[in-house]
Amino acid sequence: MAENAKHLLLVDDEAALREAIAERLADHGFVVEQASSGEEALARLTDFAFDVIVTDLRLPGVDGRAVLESALERYPDIIAIIITGFGTVKDAVNAIKQGAADFITKPFQFDALLHVLNSALEQRRLRSENAYLRSQLEDRYRIDGLVGRSGVMRNLFQLLETVAATSSTVLITGETGTGKELAARAIHHSSPRRANRFVAINCSAIPETLLEAELFGHARGAFTGAVGTRQGRLEQANKGTLFLDEVGTMSPALQAKLLRVLQEREFERVGDAHTIKIDVRVIAATHSDLGKMVAEGTFREDLFYRLNVIPVQLPALRERREDIPILVQHFLQKLGAEQAPPRTVTMSQEAIRRLMGYAWPGNVRQLENVVERALAFSHGRTQIDVADLGPDIQNLPVTAETGTPWFPDEGIDLERYIEGVELTLIKRSLERTQGNKVQAARLLNLKRTTLIEKLKRLERGQLGVS
Ligand SMILES: Nc1ncnc2c1ncn2[C@@H]1O[C@H](COP(=O)(O)OP(=O)(O)OP(=O)(O)O)[C@@H](O)[C@H]1O
Numbered sequence: 339m340a341e342n343a344k345h346l347l348l349v350d351d352e353a354a355l356r357e358a359i360a361e362r363l364a365d366h367g368f369v370v371e372q373a374s375s376g377e378e379a380l381a382r383l384t385d386f387a388f389d390v391i392v393t394d395l396r397l398p399g400v401d402g403r404a405v406l407e408s409a410l411e412r413y414p415d416i417i418a419i420i421i422t423g424f425g426t427v428k429d430a431v432n433a434i435k436q437g438a439a440d441f442i443t444k445p446f447q448f449d450a451l452l453h454v455l456n457s458a459l460e461q462r463r464l465r466s467e468n469a470y471l472r473s474q475l476e477d478r479y480r481i482d483g484l485v486g487r488s489g490v491m492r493n494l495f496q497l498l499e500t501v502a503a504t505s506s507t508v509l510i511t512g513e514t515g516t517g518k519e520l521a522a523r524a525i526h527h528s529s530p531r532r533a534n535r536f537v538a539i540n541c542s543a544i545p546e547t548l549l550e551a552e553l554f555g556h557a558r559g560a561f562t563g564a565v566g567t568r569q570g571r572l573e574q575a576n577k578g579t580l581f582l583d584e585v586g587t588m589s590p591a592l593q594a595k596l597l598r599v600l601q602e603r604e605f606e607r608v609g610d611a612h613t614i615k616i617d618v619r620v621i622a623a624t625h626s627d628l629g630k631m632v633a634e635g636t637f638r639e640d641l642f643y644r645l646n647v648i649p650v651q652l653p654a655l656r657e658r659r660e661d662i663p664i665l666v667q668h669f670l671q672k673l674g675a676e677q678a679p680p681r682t683v684t685m686s687q688e689a690i691r692r693l694m695g696y697a698w699p700g701n702v703r704q705l706e707n708v709v710e711r712a713l714a715f716s717h718g719r720t721q722i723d724v725a726d727l728g729p730d731i732q733n734l735p736v737t738a739e740t741g742t743p744w745f746p747d748e749g750i751d752l753e754r755y756i757e758g759v760e761l762t763l764i765k766r767s768l769e770r771t772q773g774n775k776v777q778a779a780r781l782l783n784l785k786r787t788t789l790i791e792k793l794k795r796l797e798r799g800q801l802g803v804s
């Protein structure tokens with residue numbers, strides 16, 4: 339397969355026609371995947387950034403229009419070709435208005451489809467303006483700067499809104515860069531406390547000796563250098579929200595004081611006996627496992643339960659790869675608008691495929707940095723391509739499962755499936771090495787003899803001889 343072969347998703351419920359077209363498209367160098375229903379097409383689009391989608395408008399169940407809408411919304415740069423029945427030009431026109439590149443009417447000759455495809459591919463450049471217009475994210479996929487459309491993120495948005503209405507303490511957990519602070523701000527901004535302050539304090543960034551005074555404030559002369567009386571962050575957050583970041587790093591002494599605030603809603607400034615009453619919503623965040631720290635005796639159990647009234651868990655980016663295209667759109671819009679003069683830029687499907695294949699240990703923050711860098715290296719072009727992603731990205735770990743397999747309702751034959759995957763990868767390695775088995779085996783981390791054995795066995799299996 340050539341490096342820049344176009345990946346195409348073909349959606350049609352007429353199996354014979356679909357298979358015939360798929361075969362001929364493959365002859366013309368397309369890498370074709372087939373879907374026999376709208377539901378299947380939607381599932382495939384979730385996992386993979388196709389360059390082209392060719393879909394029949396008439397499908398049982400989820401119809402072609404919904405497939406088209408989802409494809410364009412997820413991937414503003416995808417090329418969509420619509421297949422319509424005879425005498426349904428109106429549908430075709432609507433599809434074009436929606437953002438499809440072109441349409442073809444059934445019955446058609448294969449060459450006519452090929453022509454439509456090739457001219458759409460040529461016109462891709464002209465259409466990136468269009469793509470940008472389509473890439474304006476809908477509000478339903480974001481709350482307060484938090485973007486996502488995967489199931490986990492939609493559930494999270496709902497949870498945040500529910501939580502916002504209450505004054506309960508929230509504990510946000512998640513790996514670095516997953517959006518913990520953003521989630522805390524979203525809760526505050528959707529809450530009845532939004533007119534008052536959101537005060538953030540990072541417990542790990544302030545030396546322990548200063549943290550107490552920072553949090554509770556101090557009286558004049560409370561310690562060397564305390565020249566005047568000072569309000570702490572807690573008081574500043576009165577009637578608003580206090581965000582305690584990296585709460586796991588707090589010393590035992592401070593943990594005890596914080597517990598009192600949560601239980602009694604009162605405290606004293608350092609060096610002052612006067613008790614102050616306070617009305618504050620506390621949101622804490624941590625990337626460490628507080629439950630484990632409790633078991634190990636480094637975090638107070640009673641404080642843990644006081645903080646963990648409502649747990650909010652932010653998923654790692656690699657667990658919701660389907661959000662990557664929409665996050666890329668979001669960052670391109672945000673960062674593009676900040677440039678002088680403002681720029682409107684999209685990203686090629688191939689570049690998006692690369693980004694979807696990485697494991698992202700630094701999560702969304704790391705993705706944002708990569709997009710920012712790519713934007714800087716795109717030198718005024720309207721489309722970012724793989725080359726702009728830079729060499730660093732190649733060093734990112736790859737996700738264990740690139741392209742989650744489609745799992746049909748009726749189930750699969752696991753062994754045959756795995757054999758199919760093995761065969762595909764072996765064939766790909768042989769294509770890449772022009773049939774050189776020694777090199778192919780090296781690419782697969784196999785012994786040459788093992789490769790040859792596998793190949794023989796698999797091909798026999800495929801032919802049904804086994
Ligand atoms: N779902 C999201 N949508 C849009 N931007 C996001 C999302 N999640 C994170 N970000 C962006 O990624 C960056 C990191 O987010 P944030 O600071 O909230 O992460 P964090 O979990 O607090 O990380 P850390 O543990 O390292 O402090 C920010 O620039 C934020 O805007």
Ligand SMILES: [Mg+2]
Nearest residue numbers: 515518519583
């Ligand atoms: Mg943070």
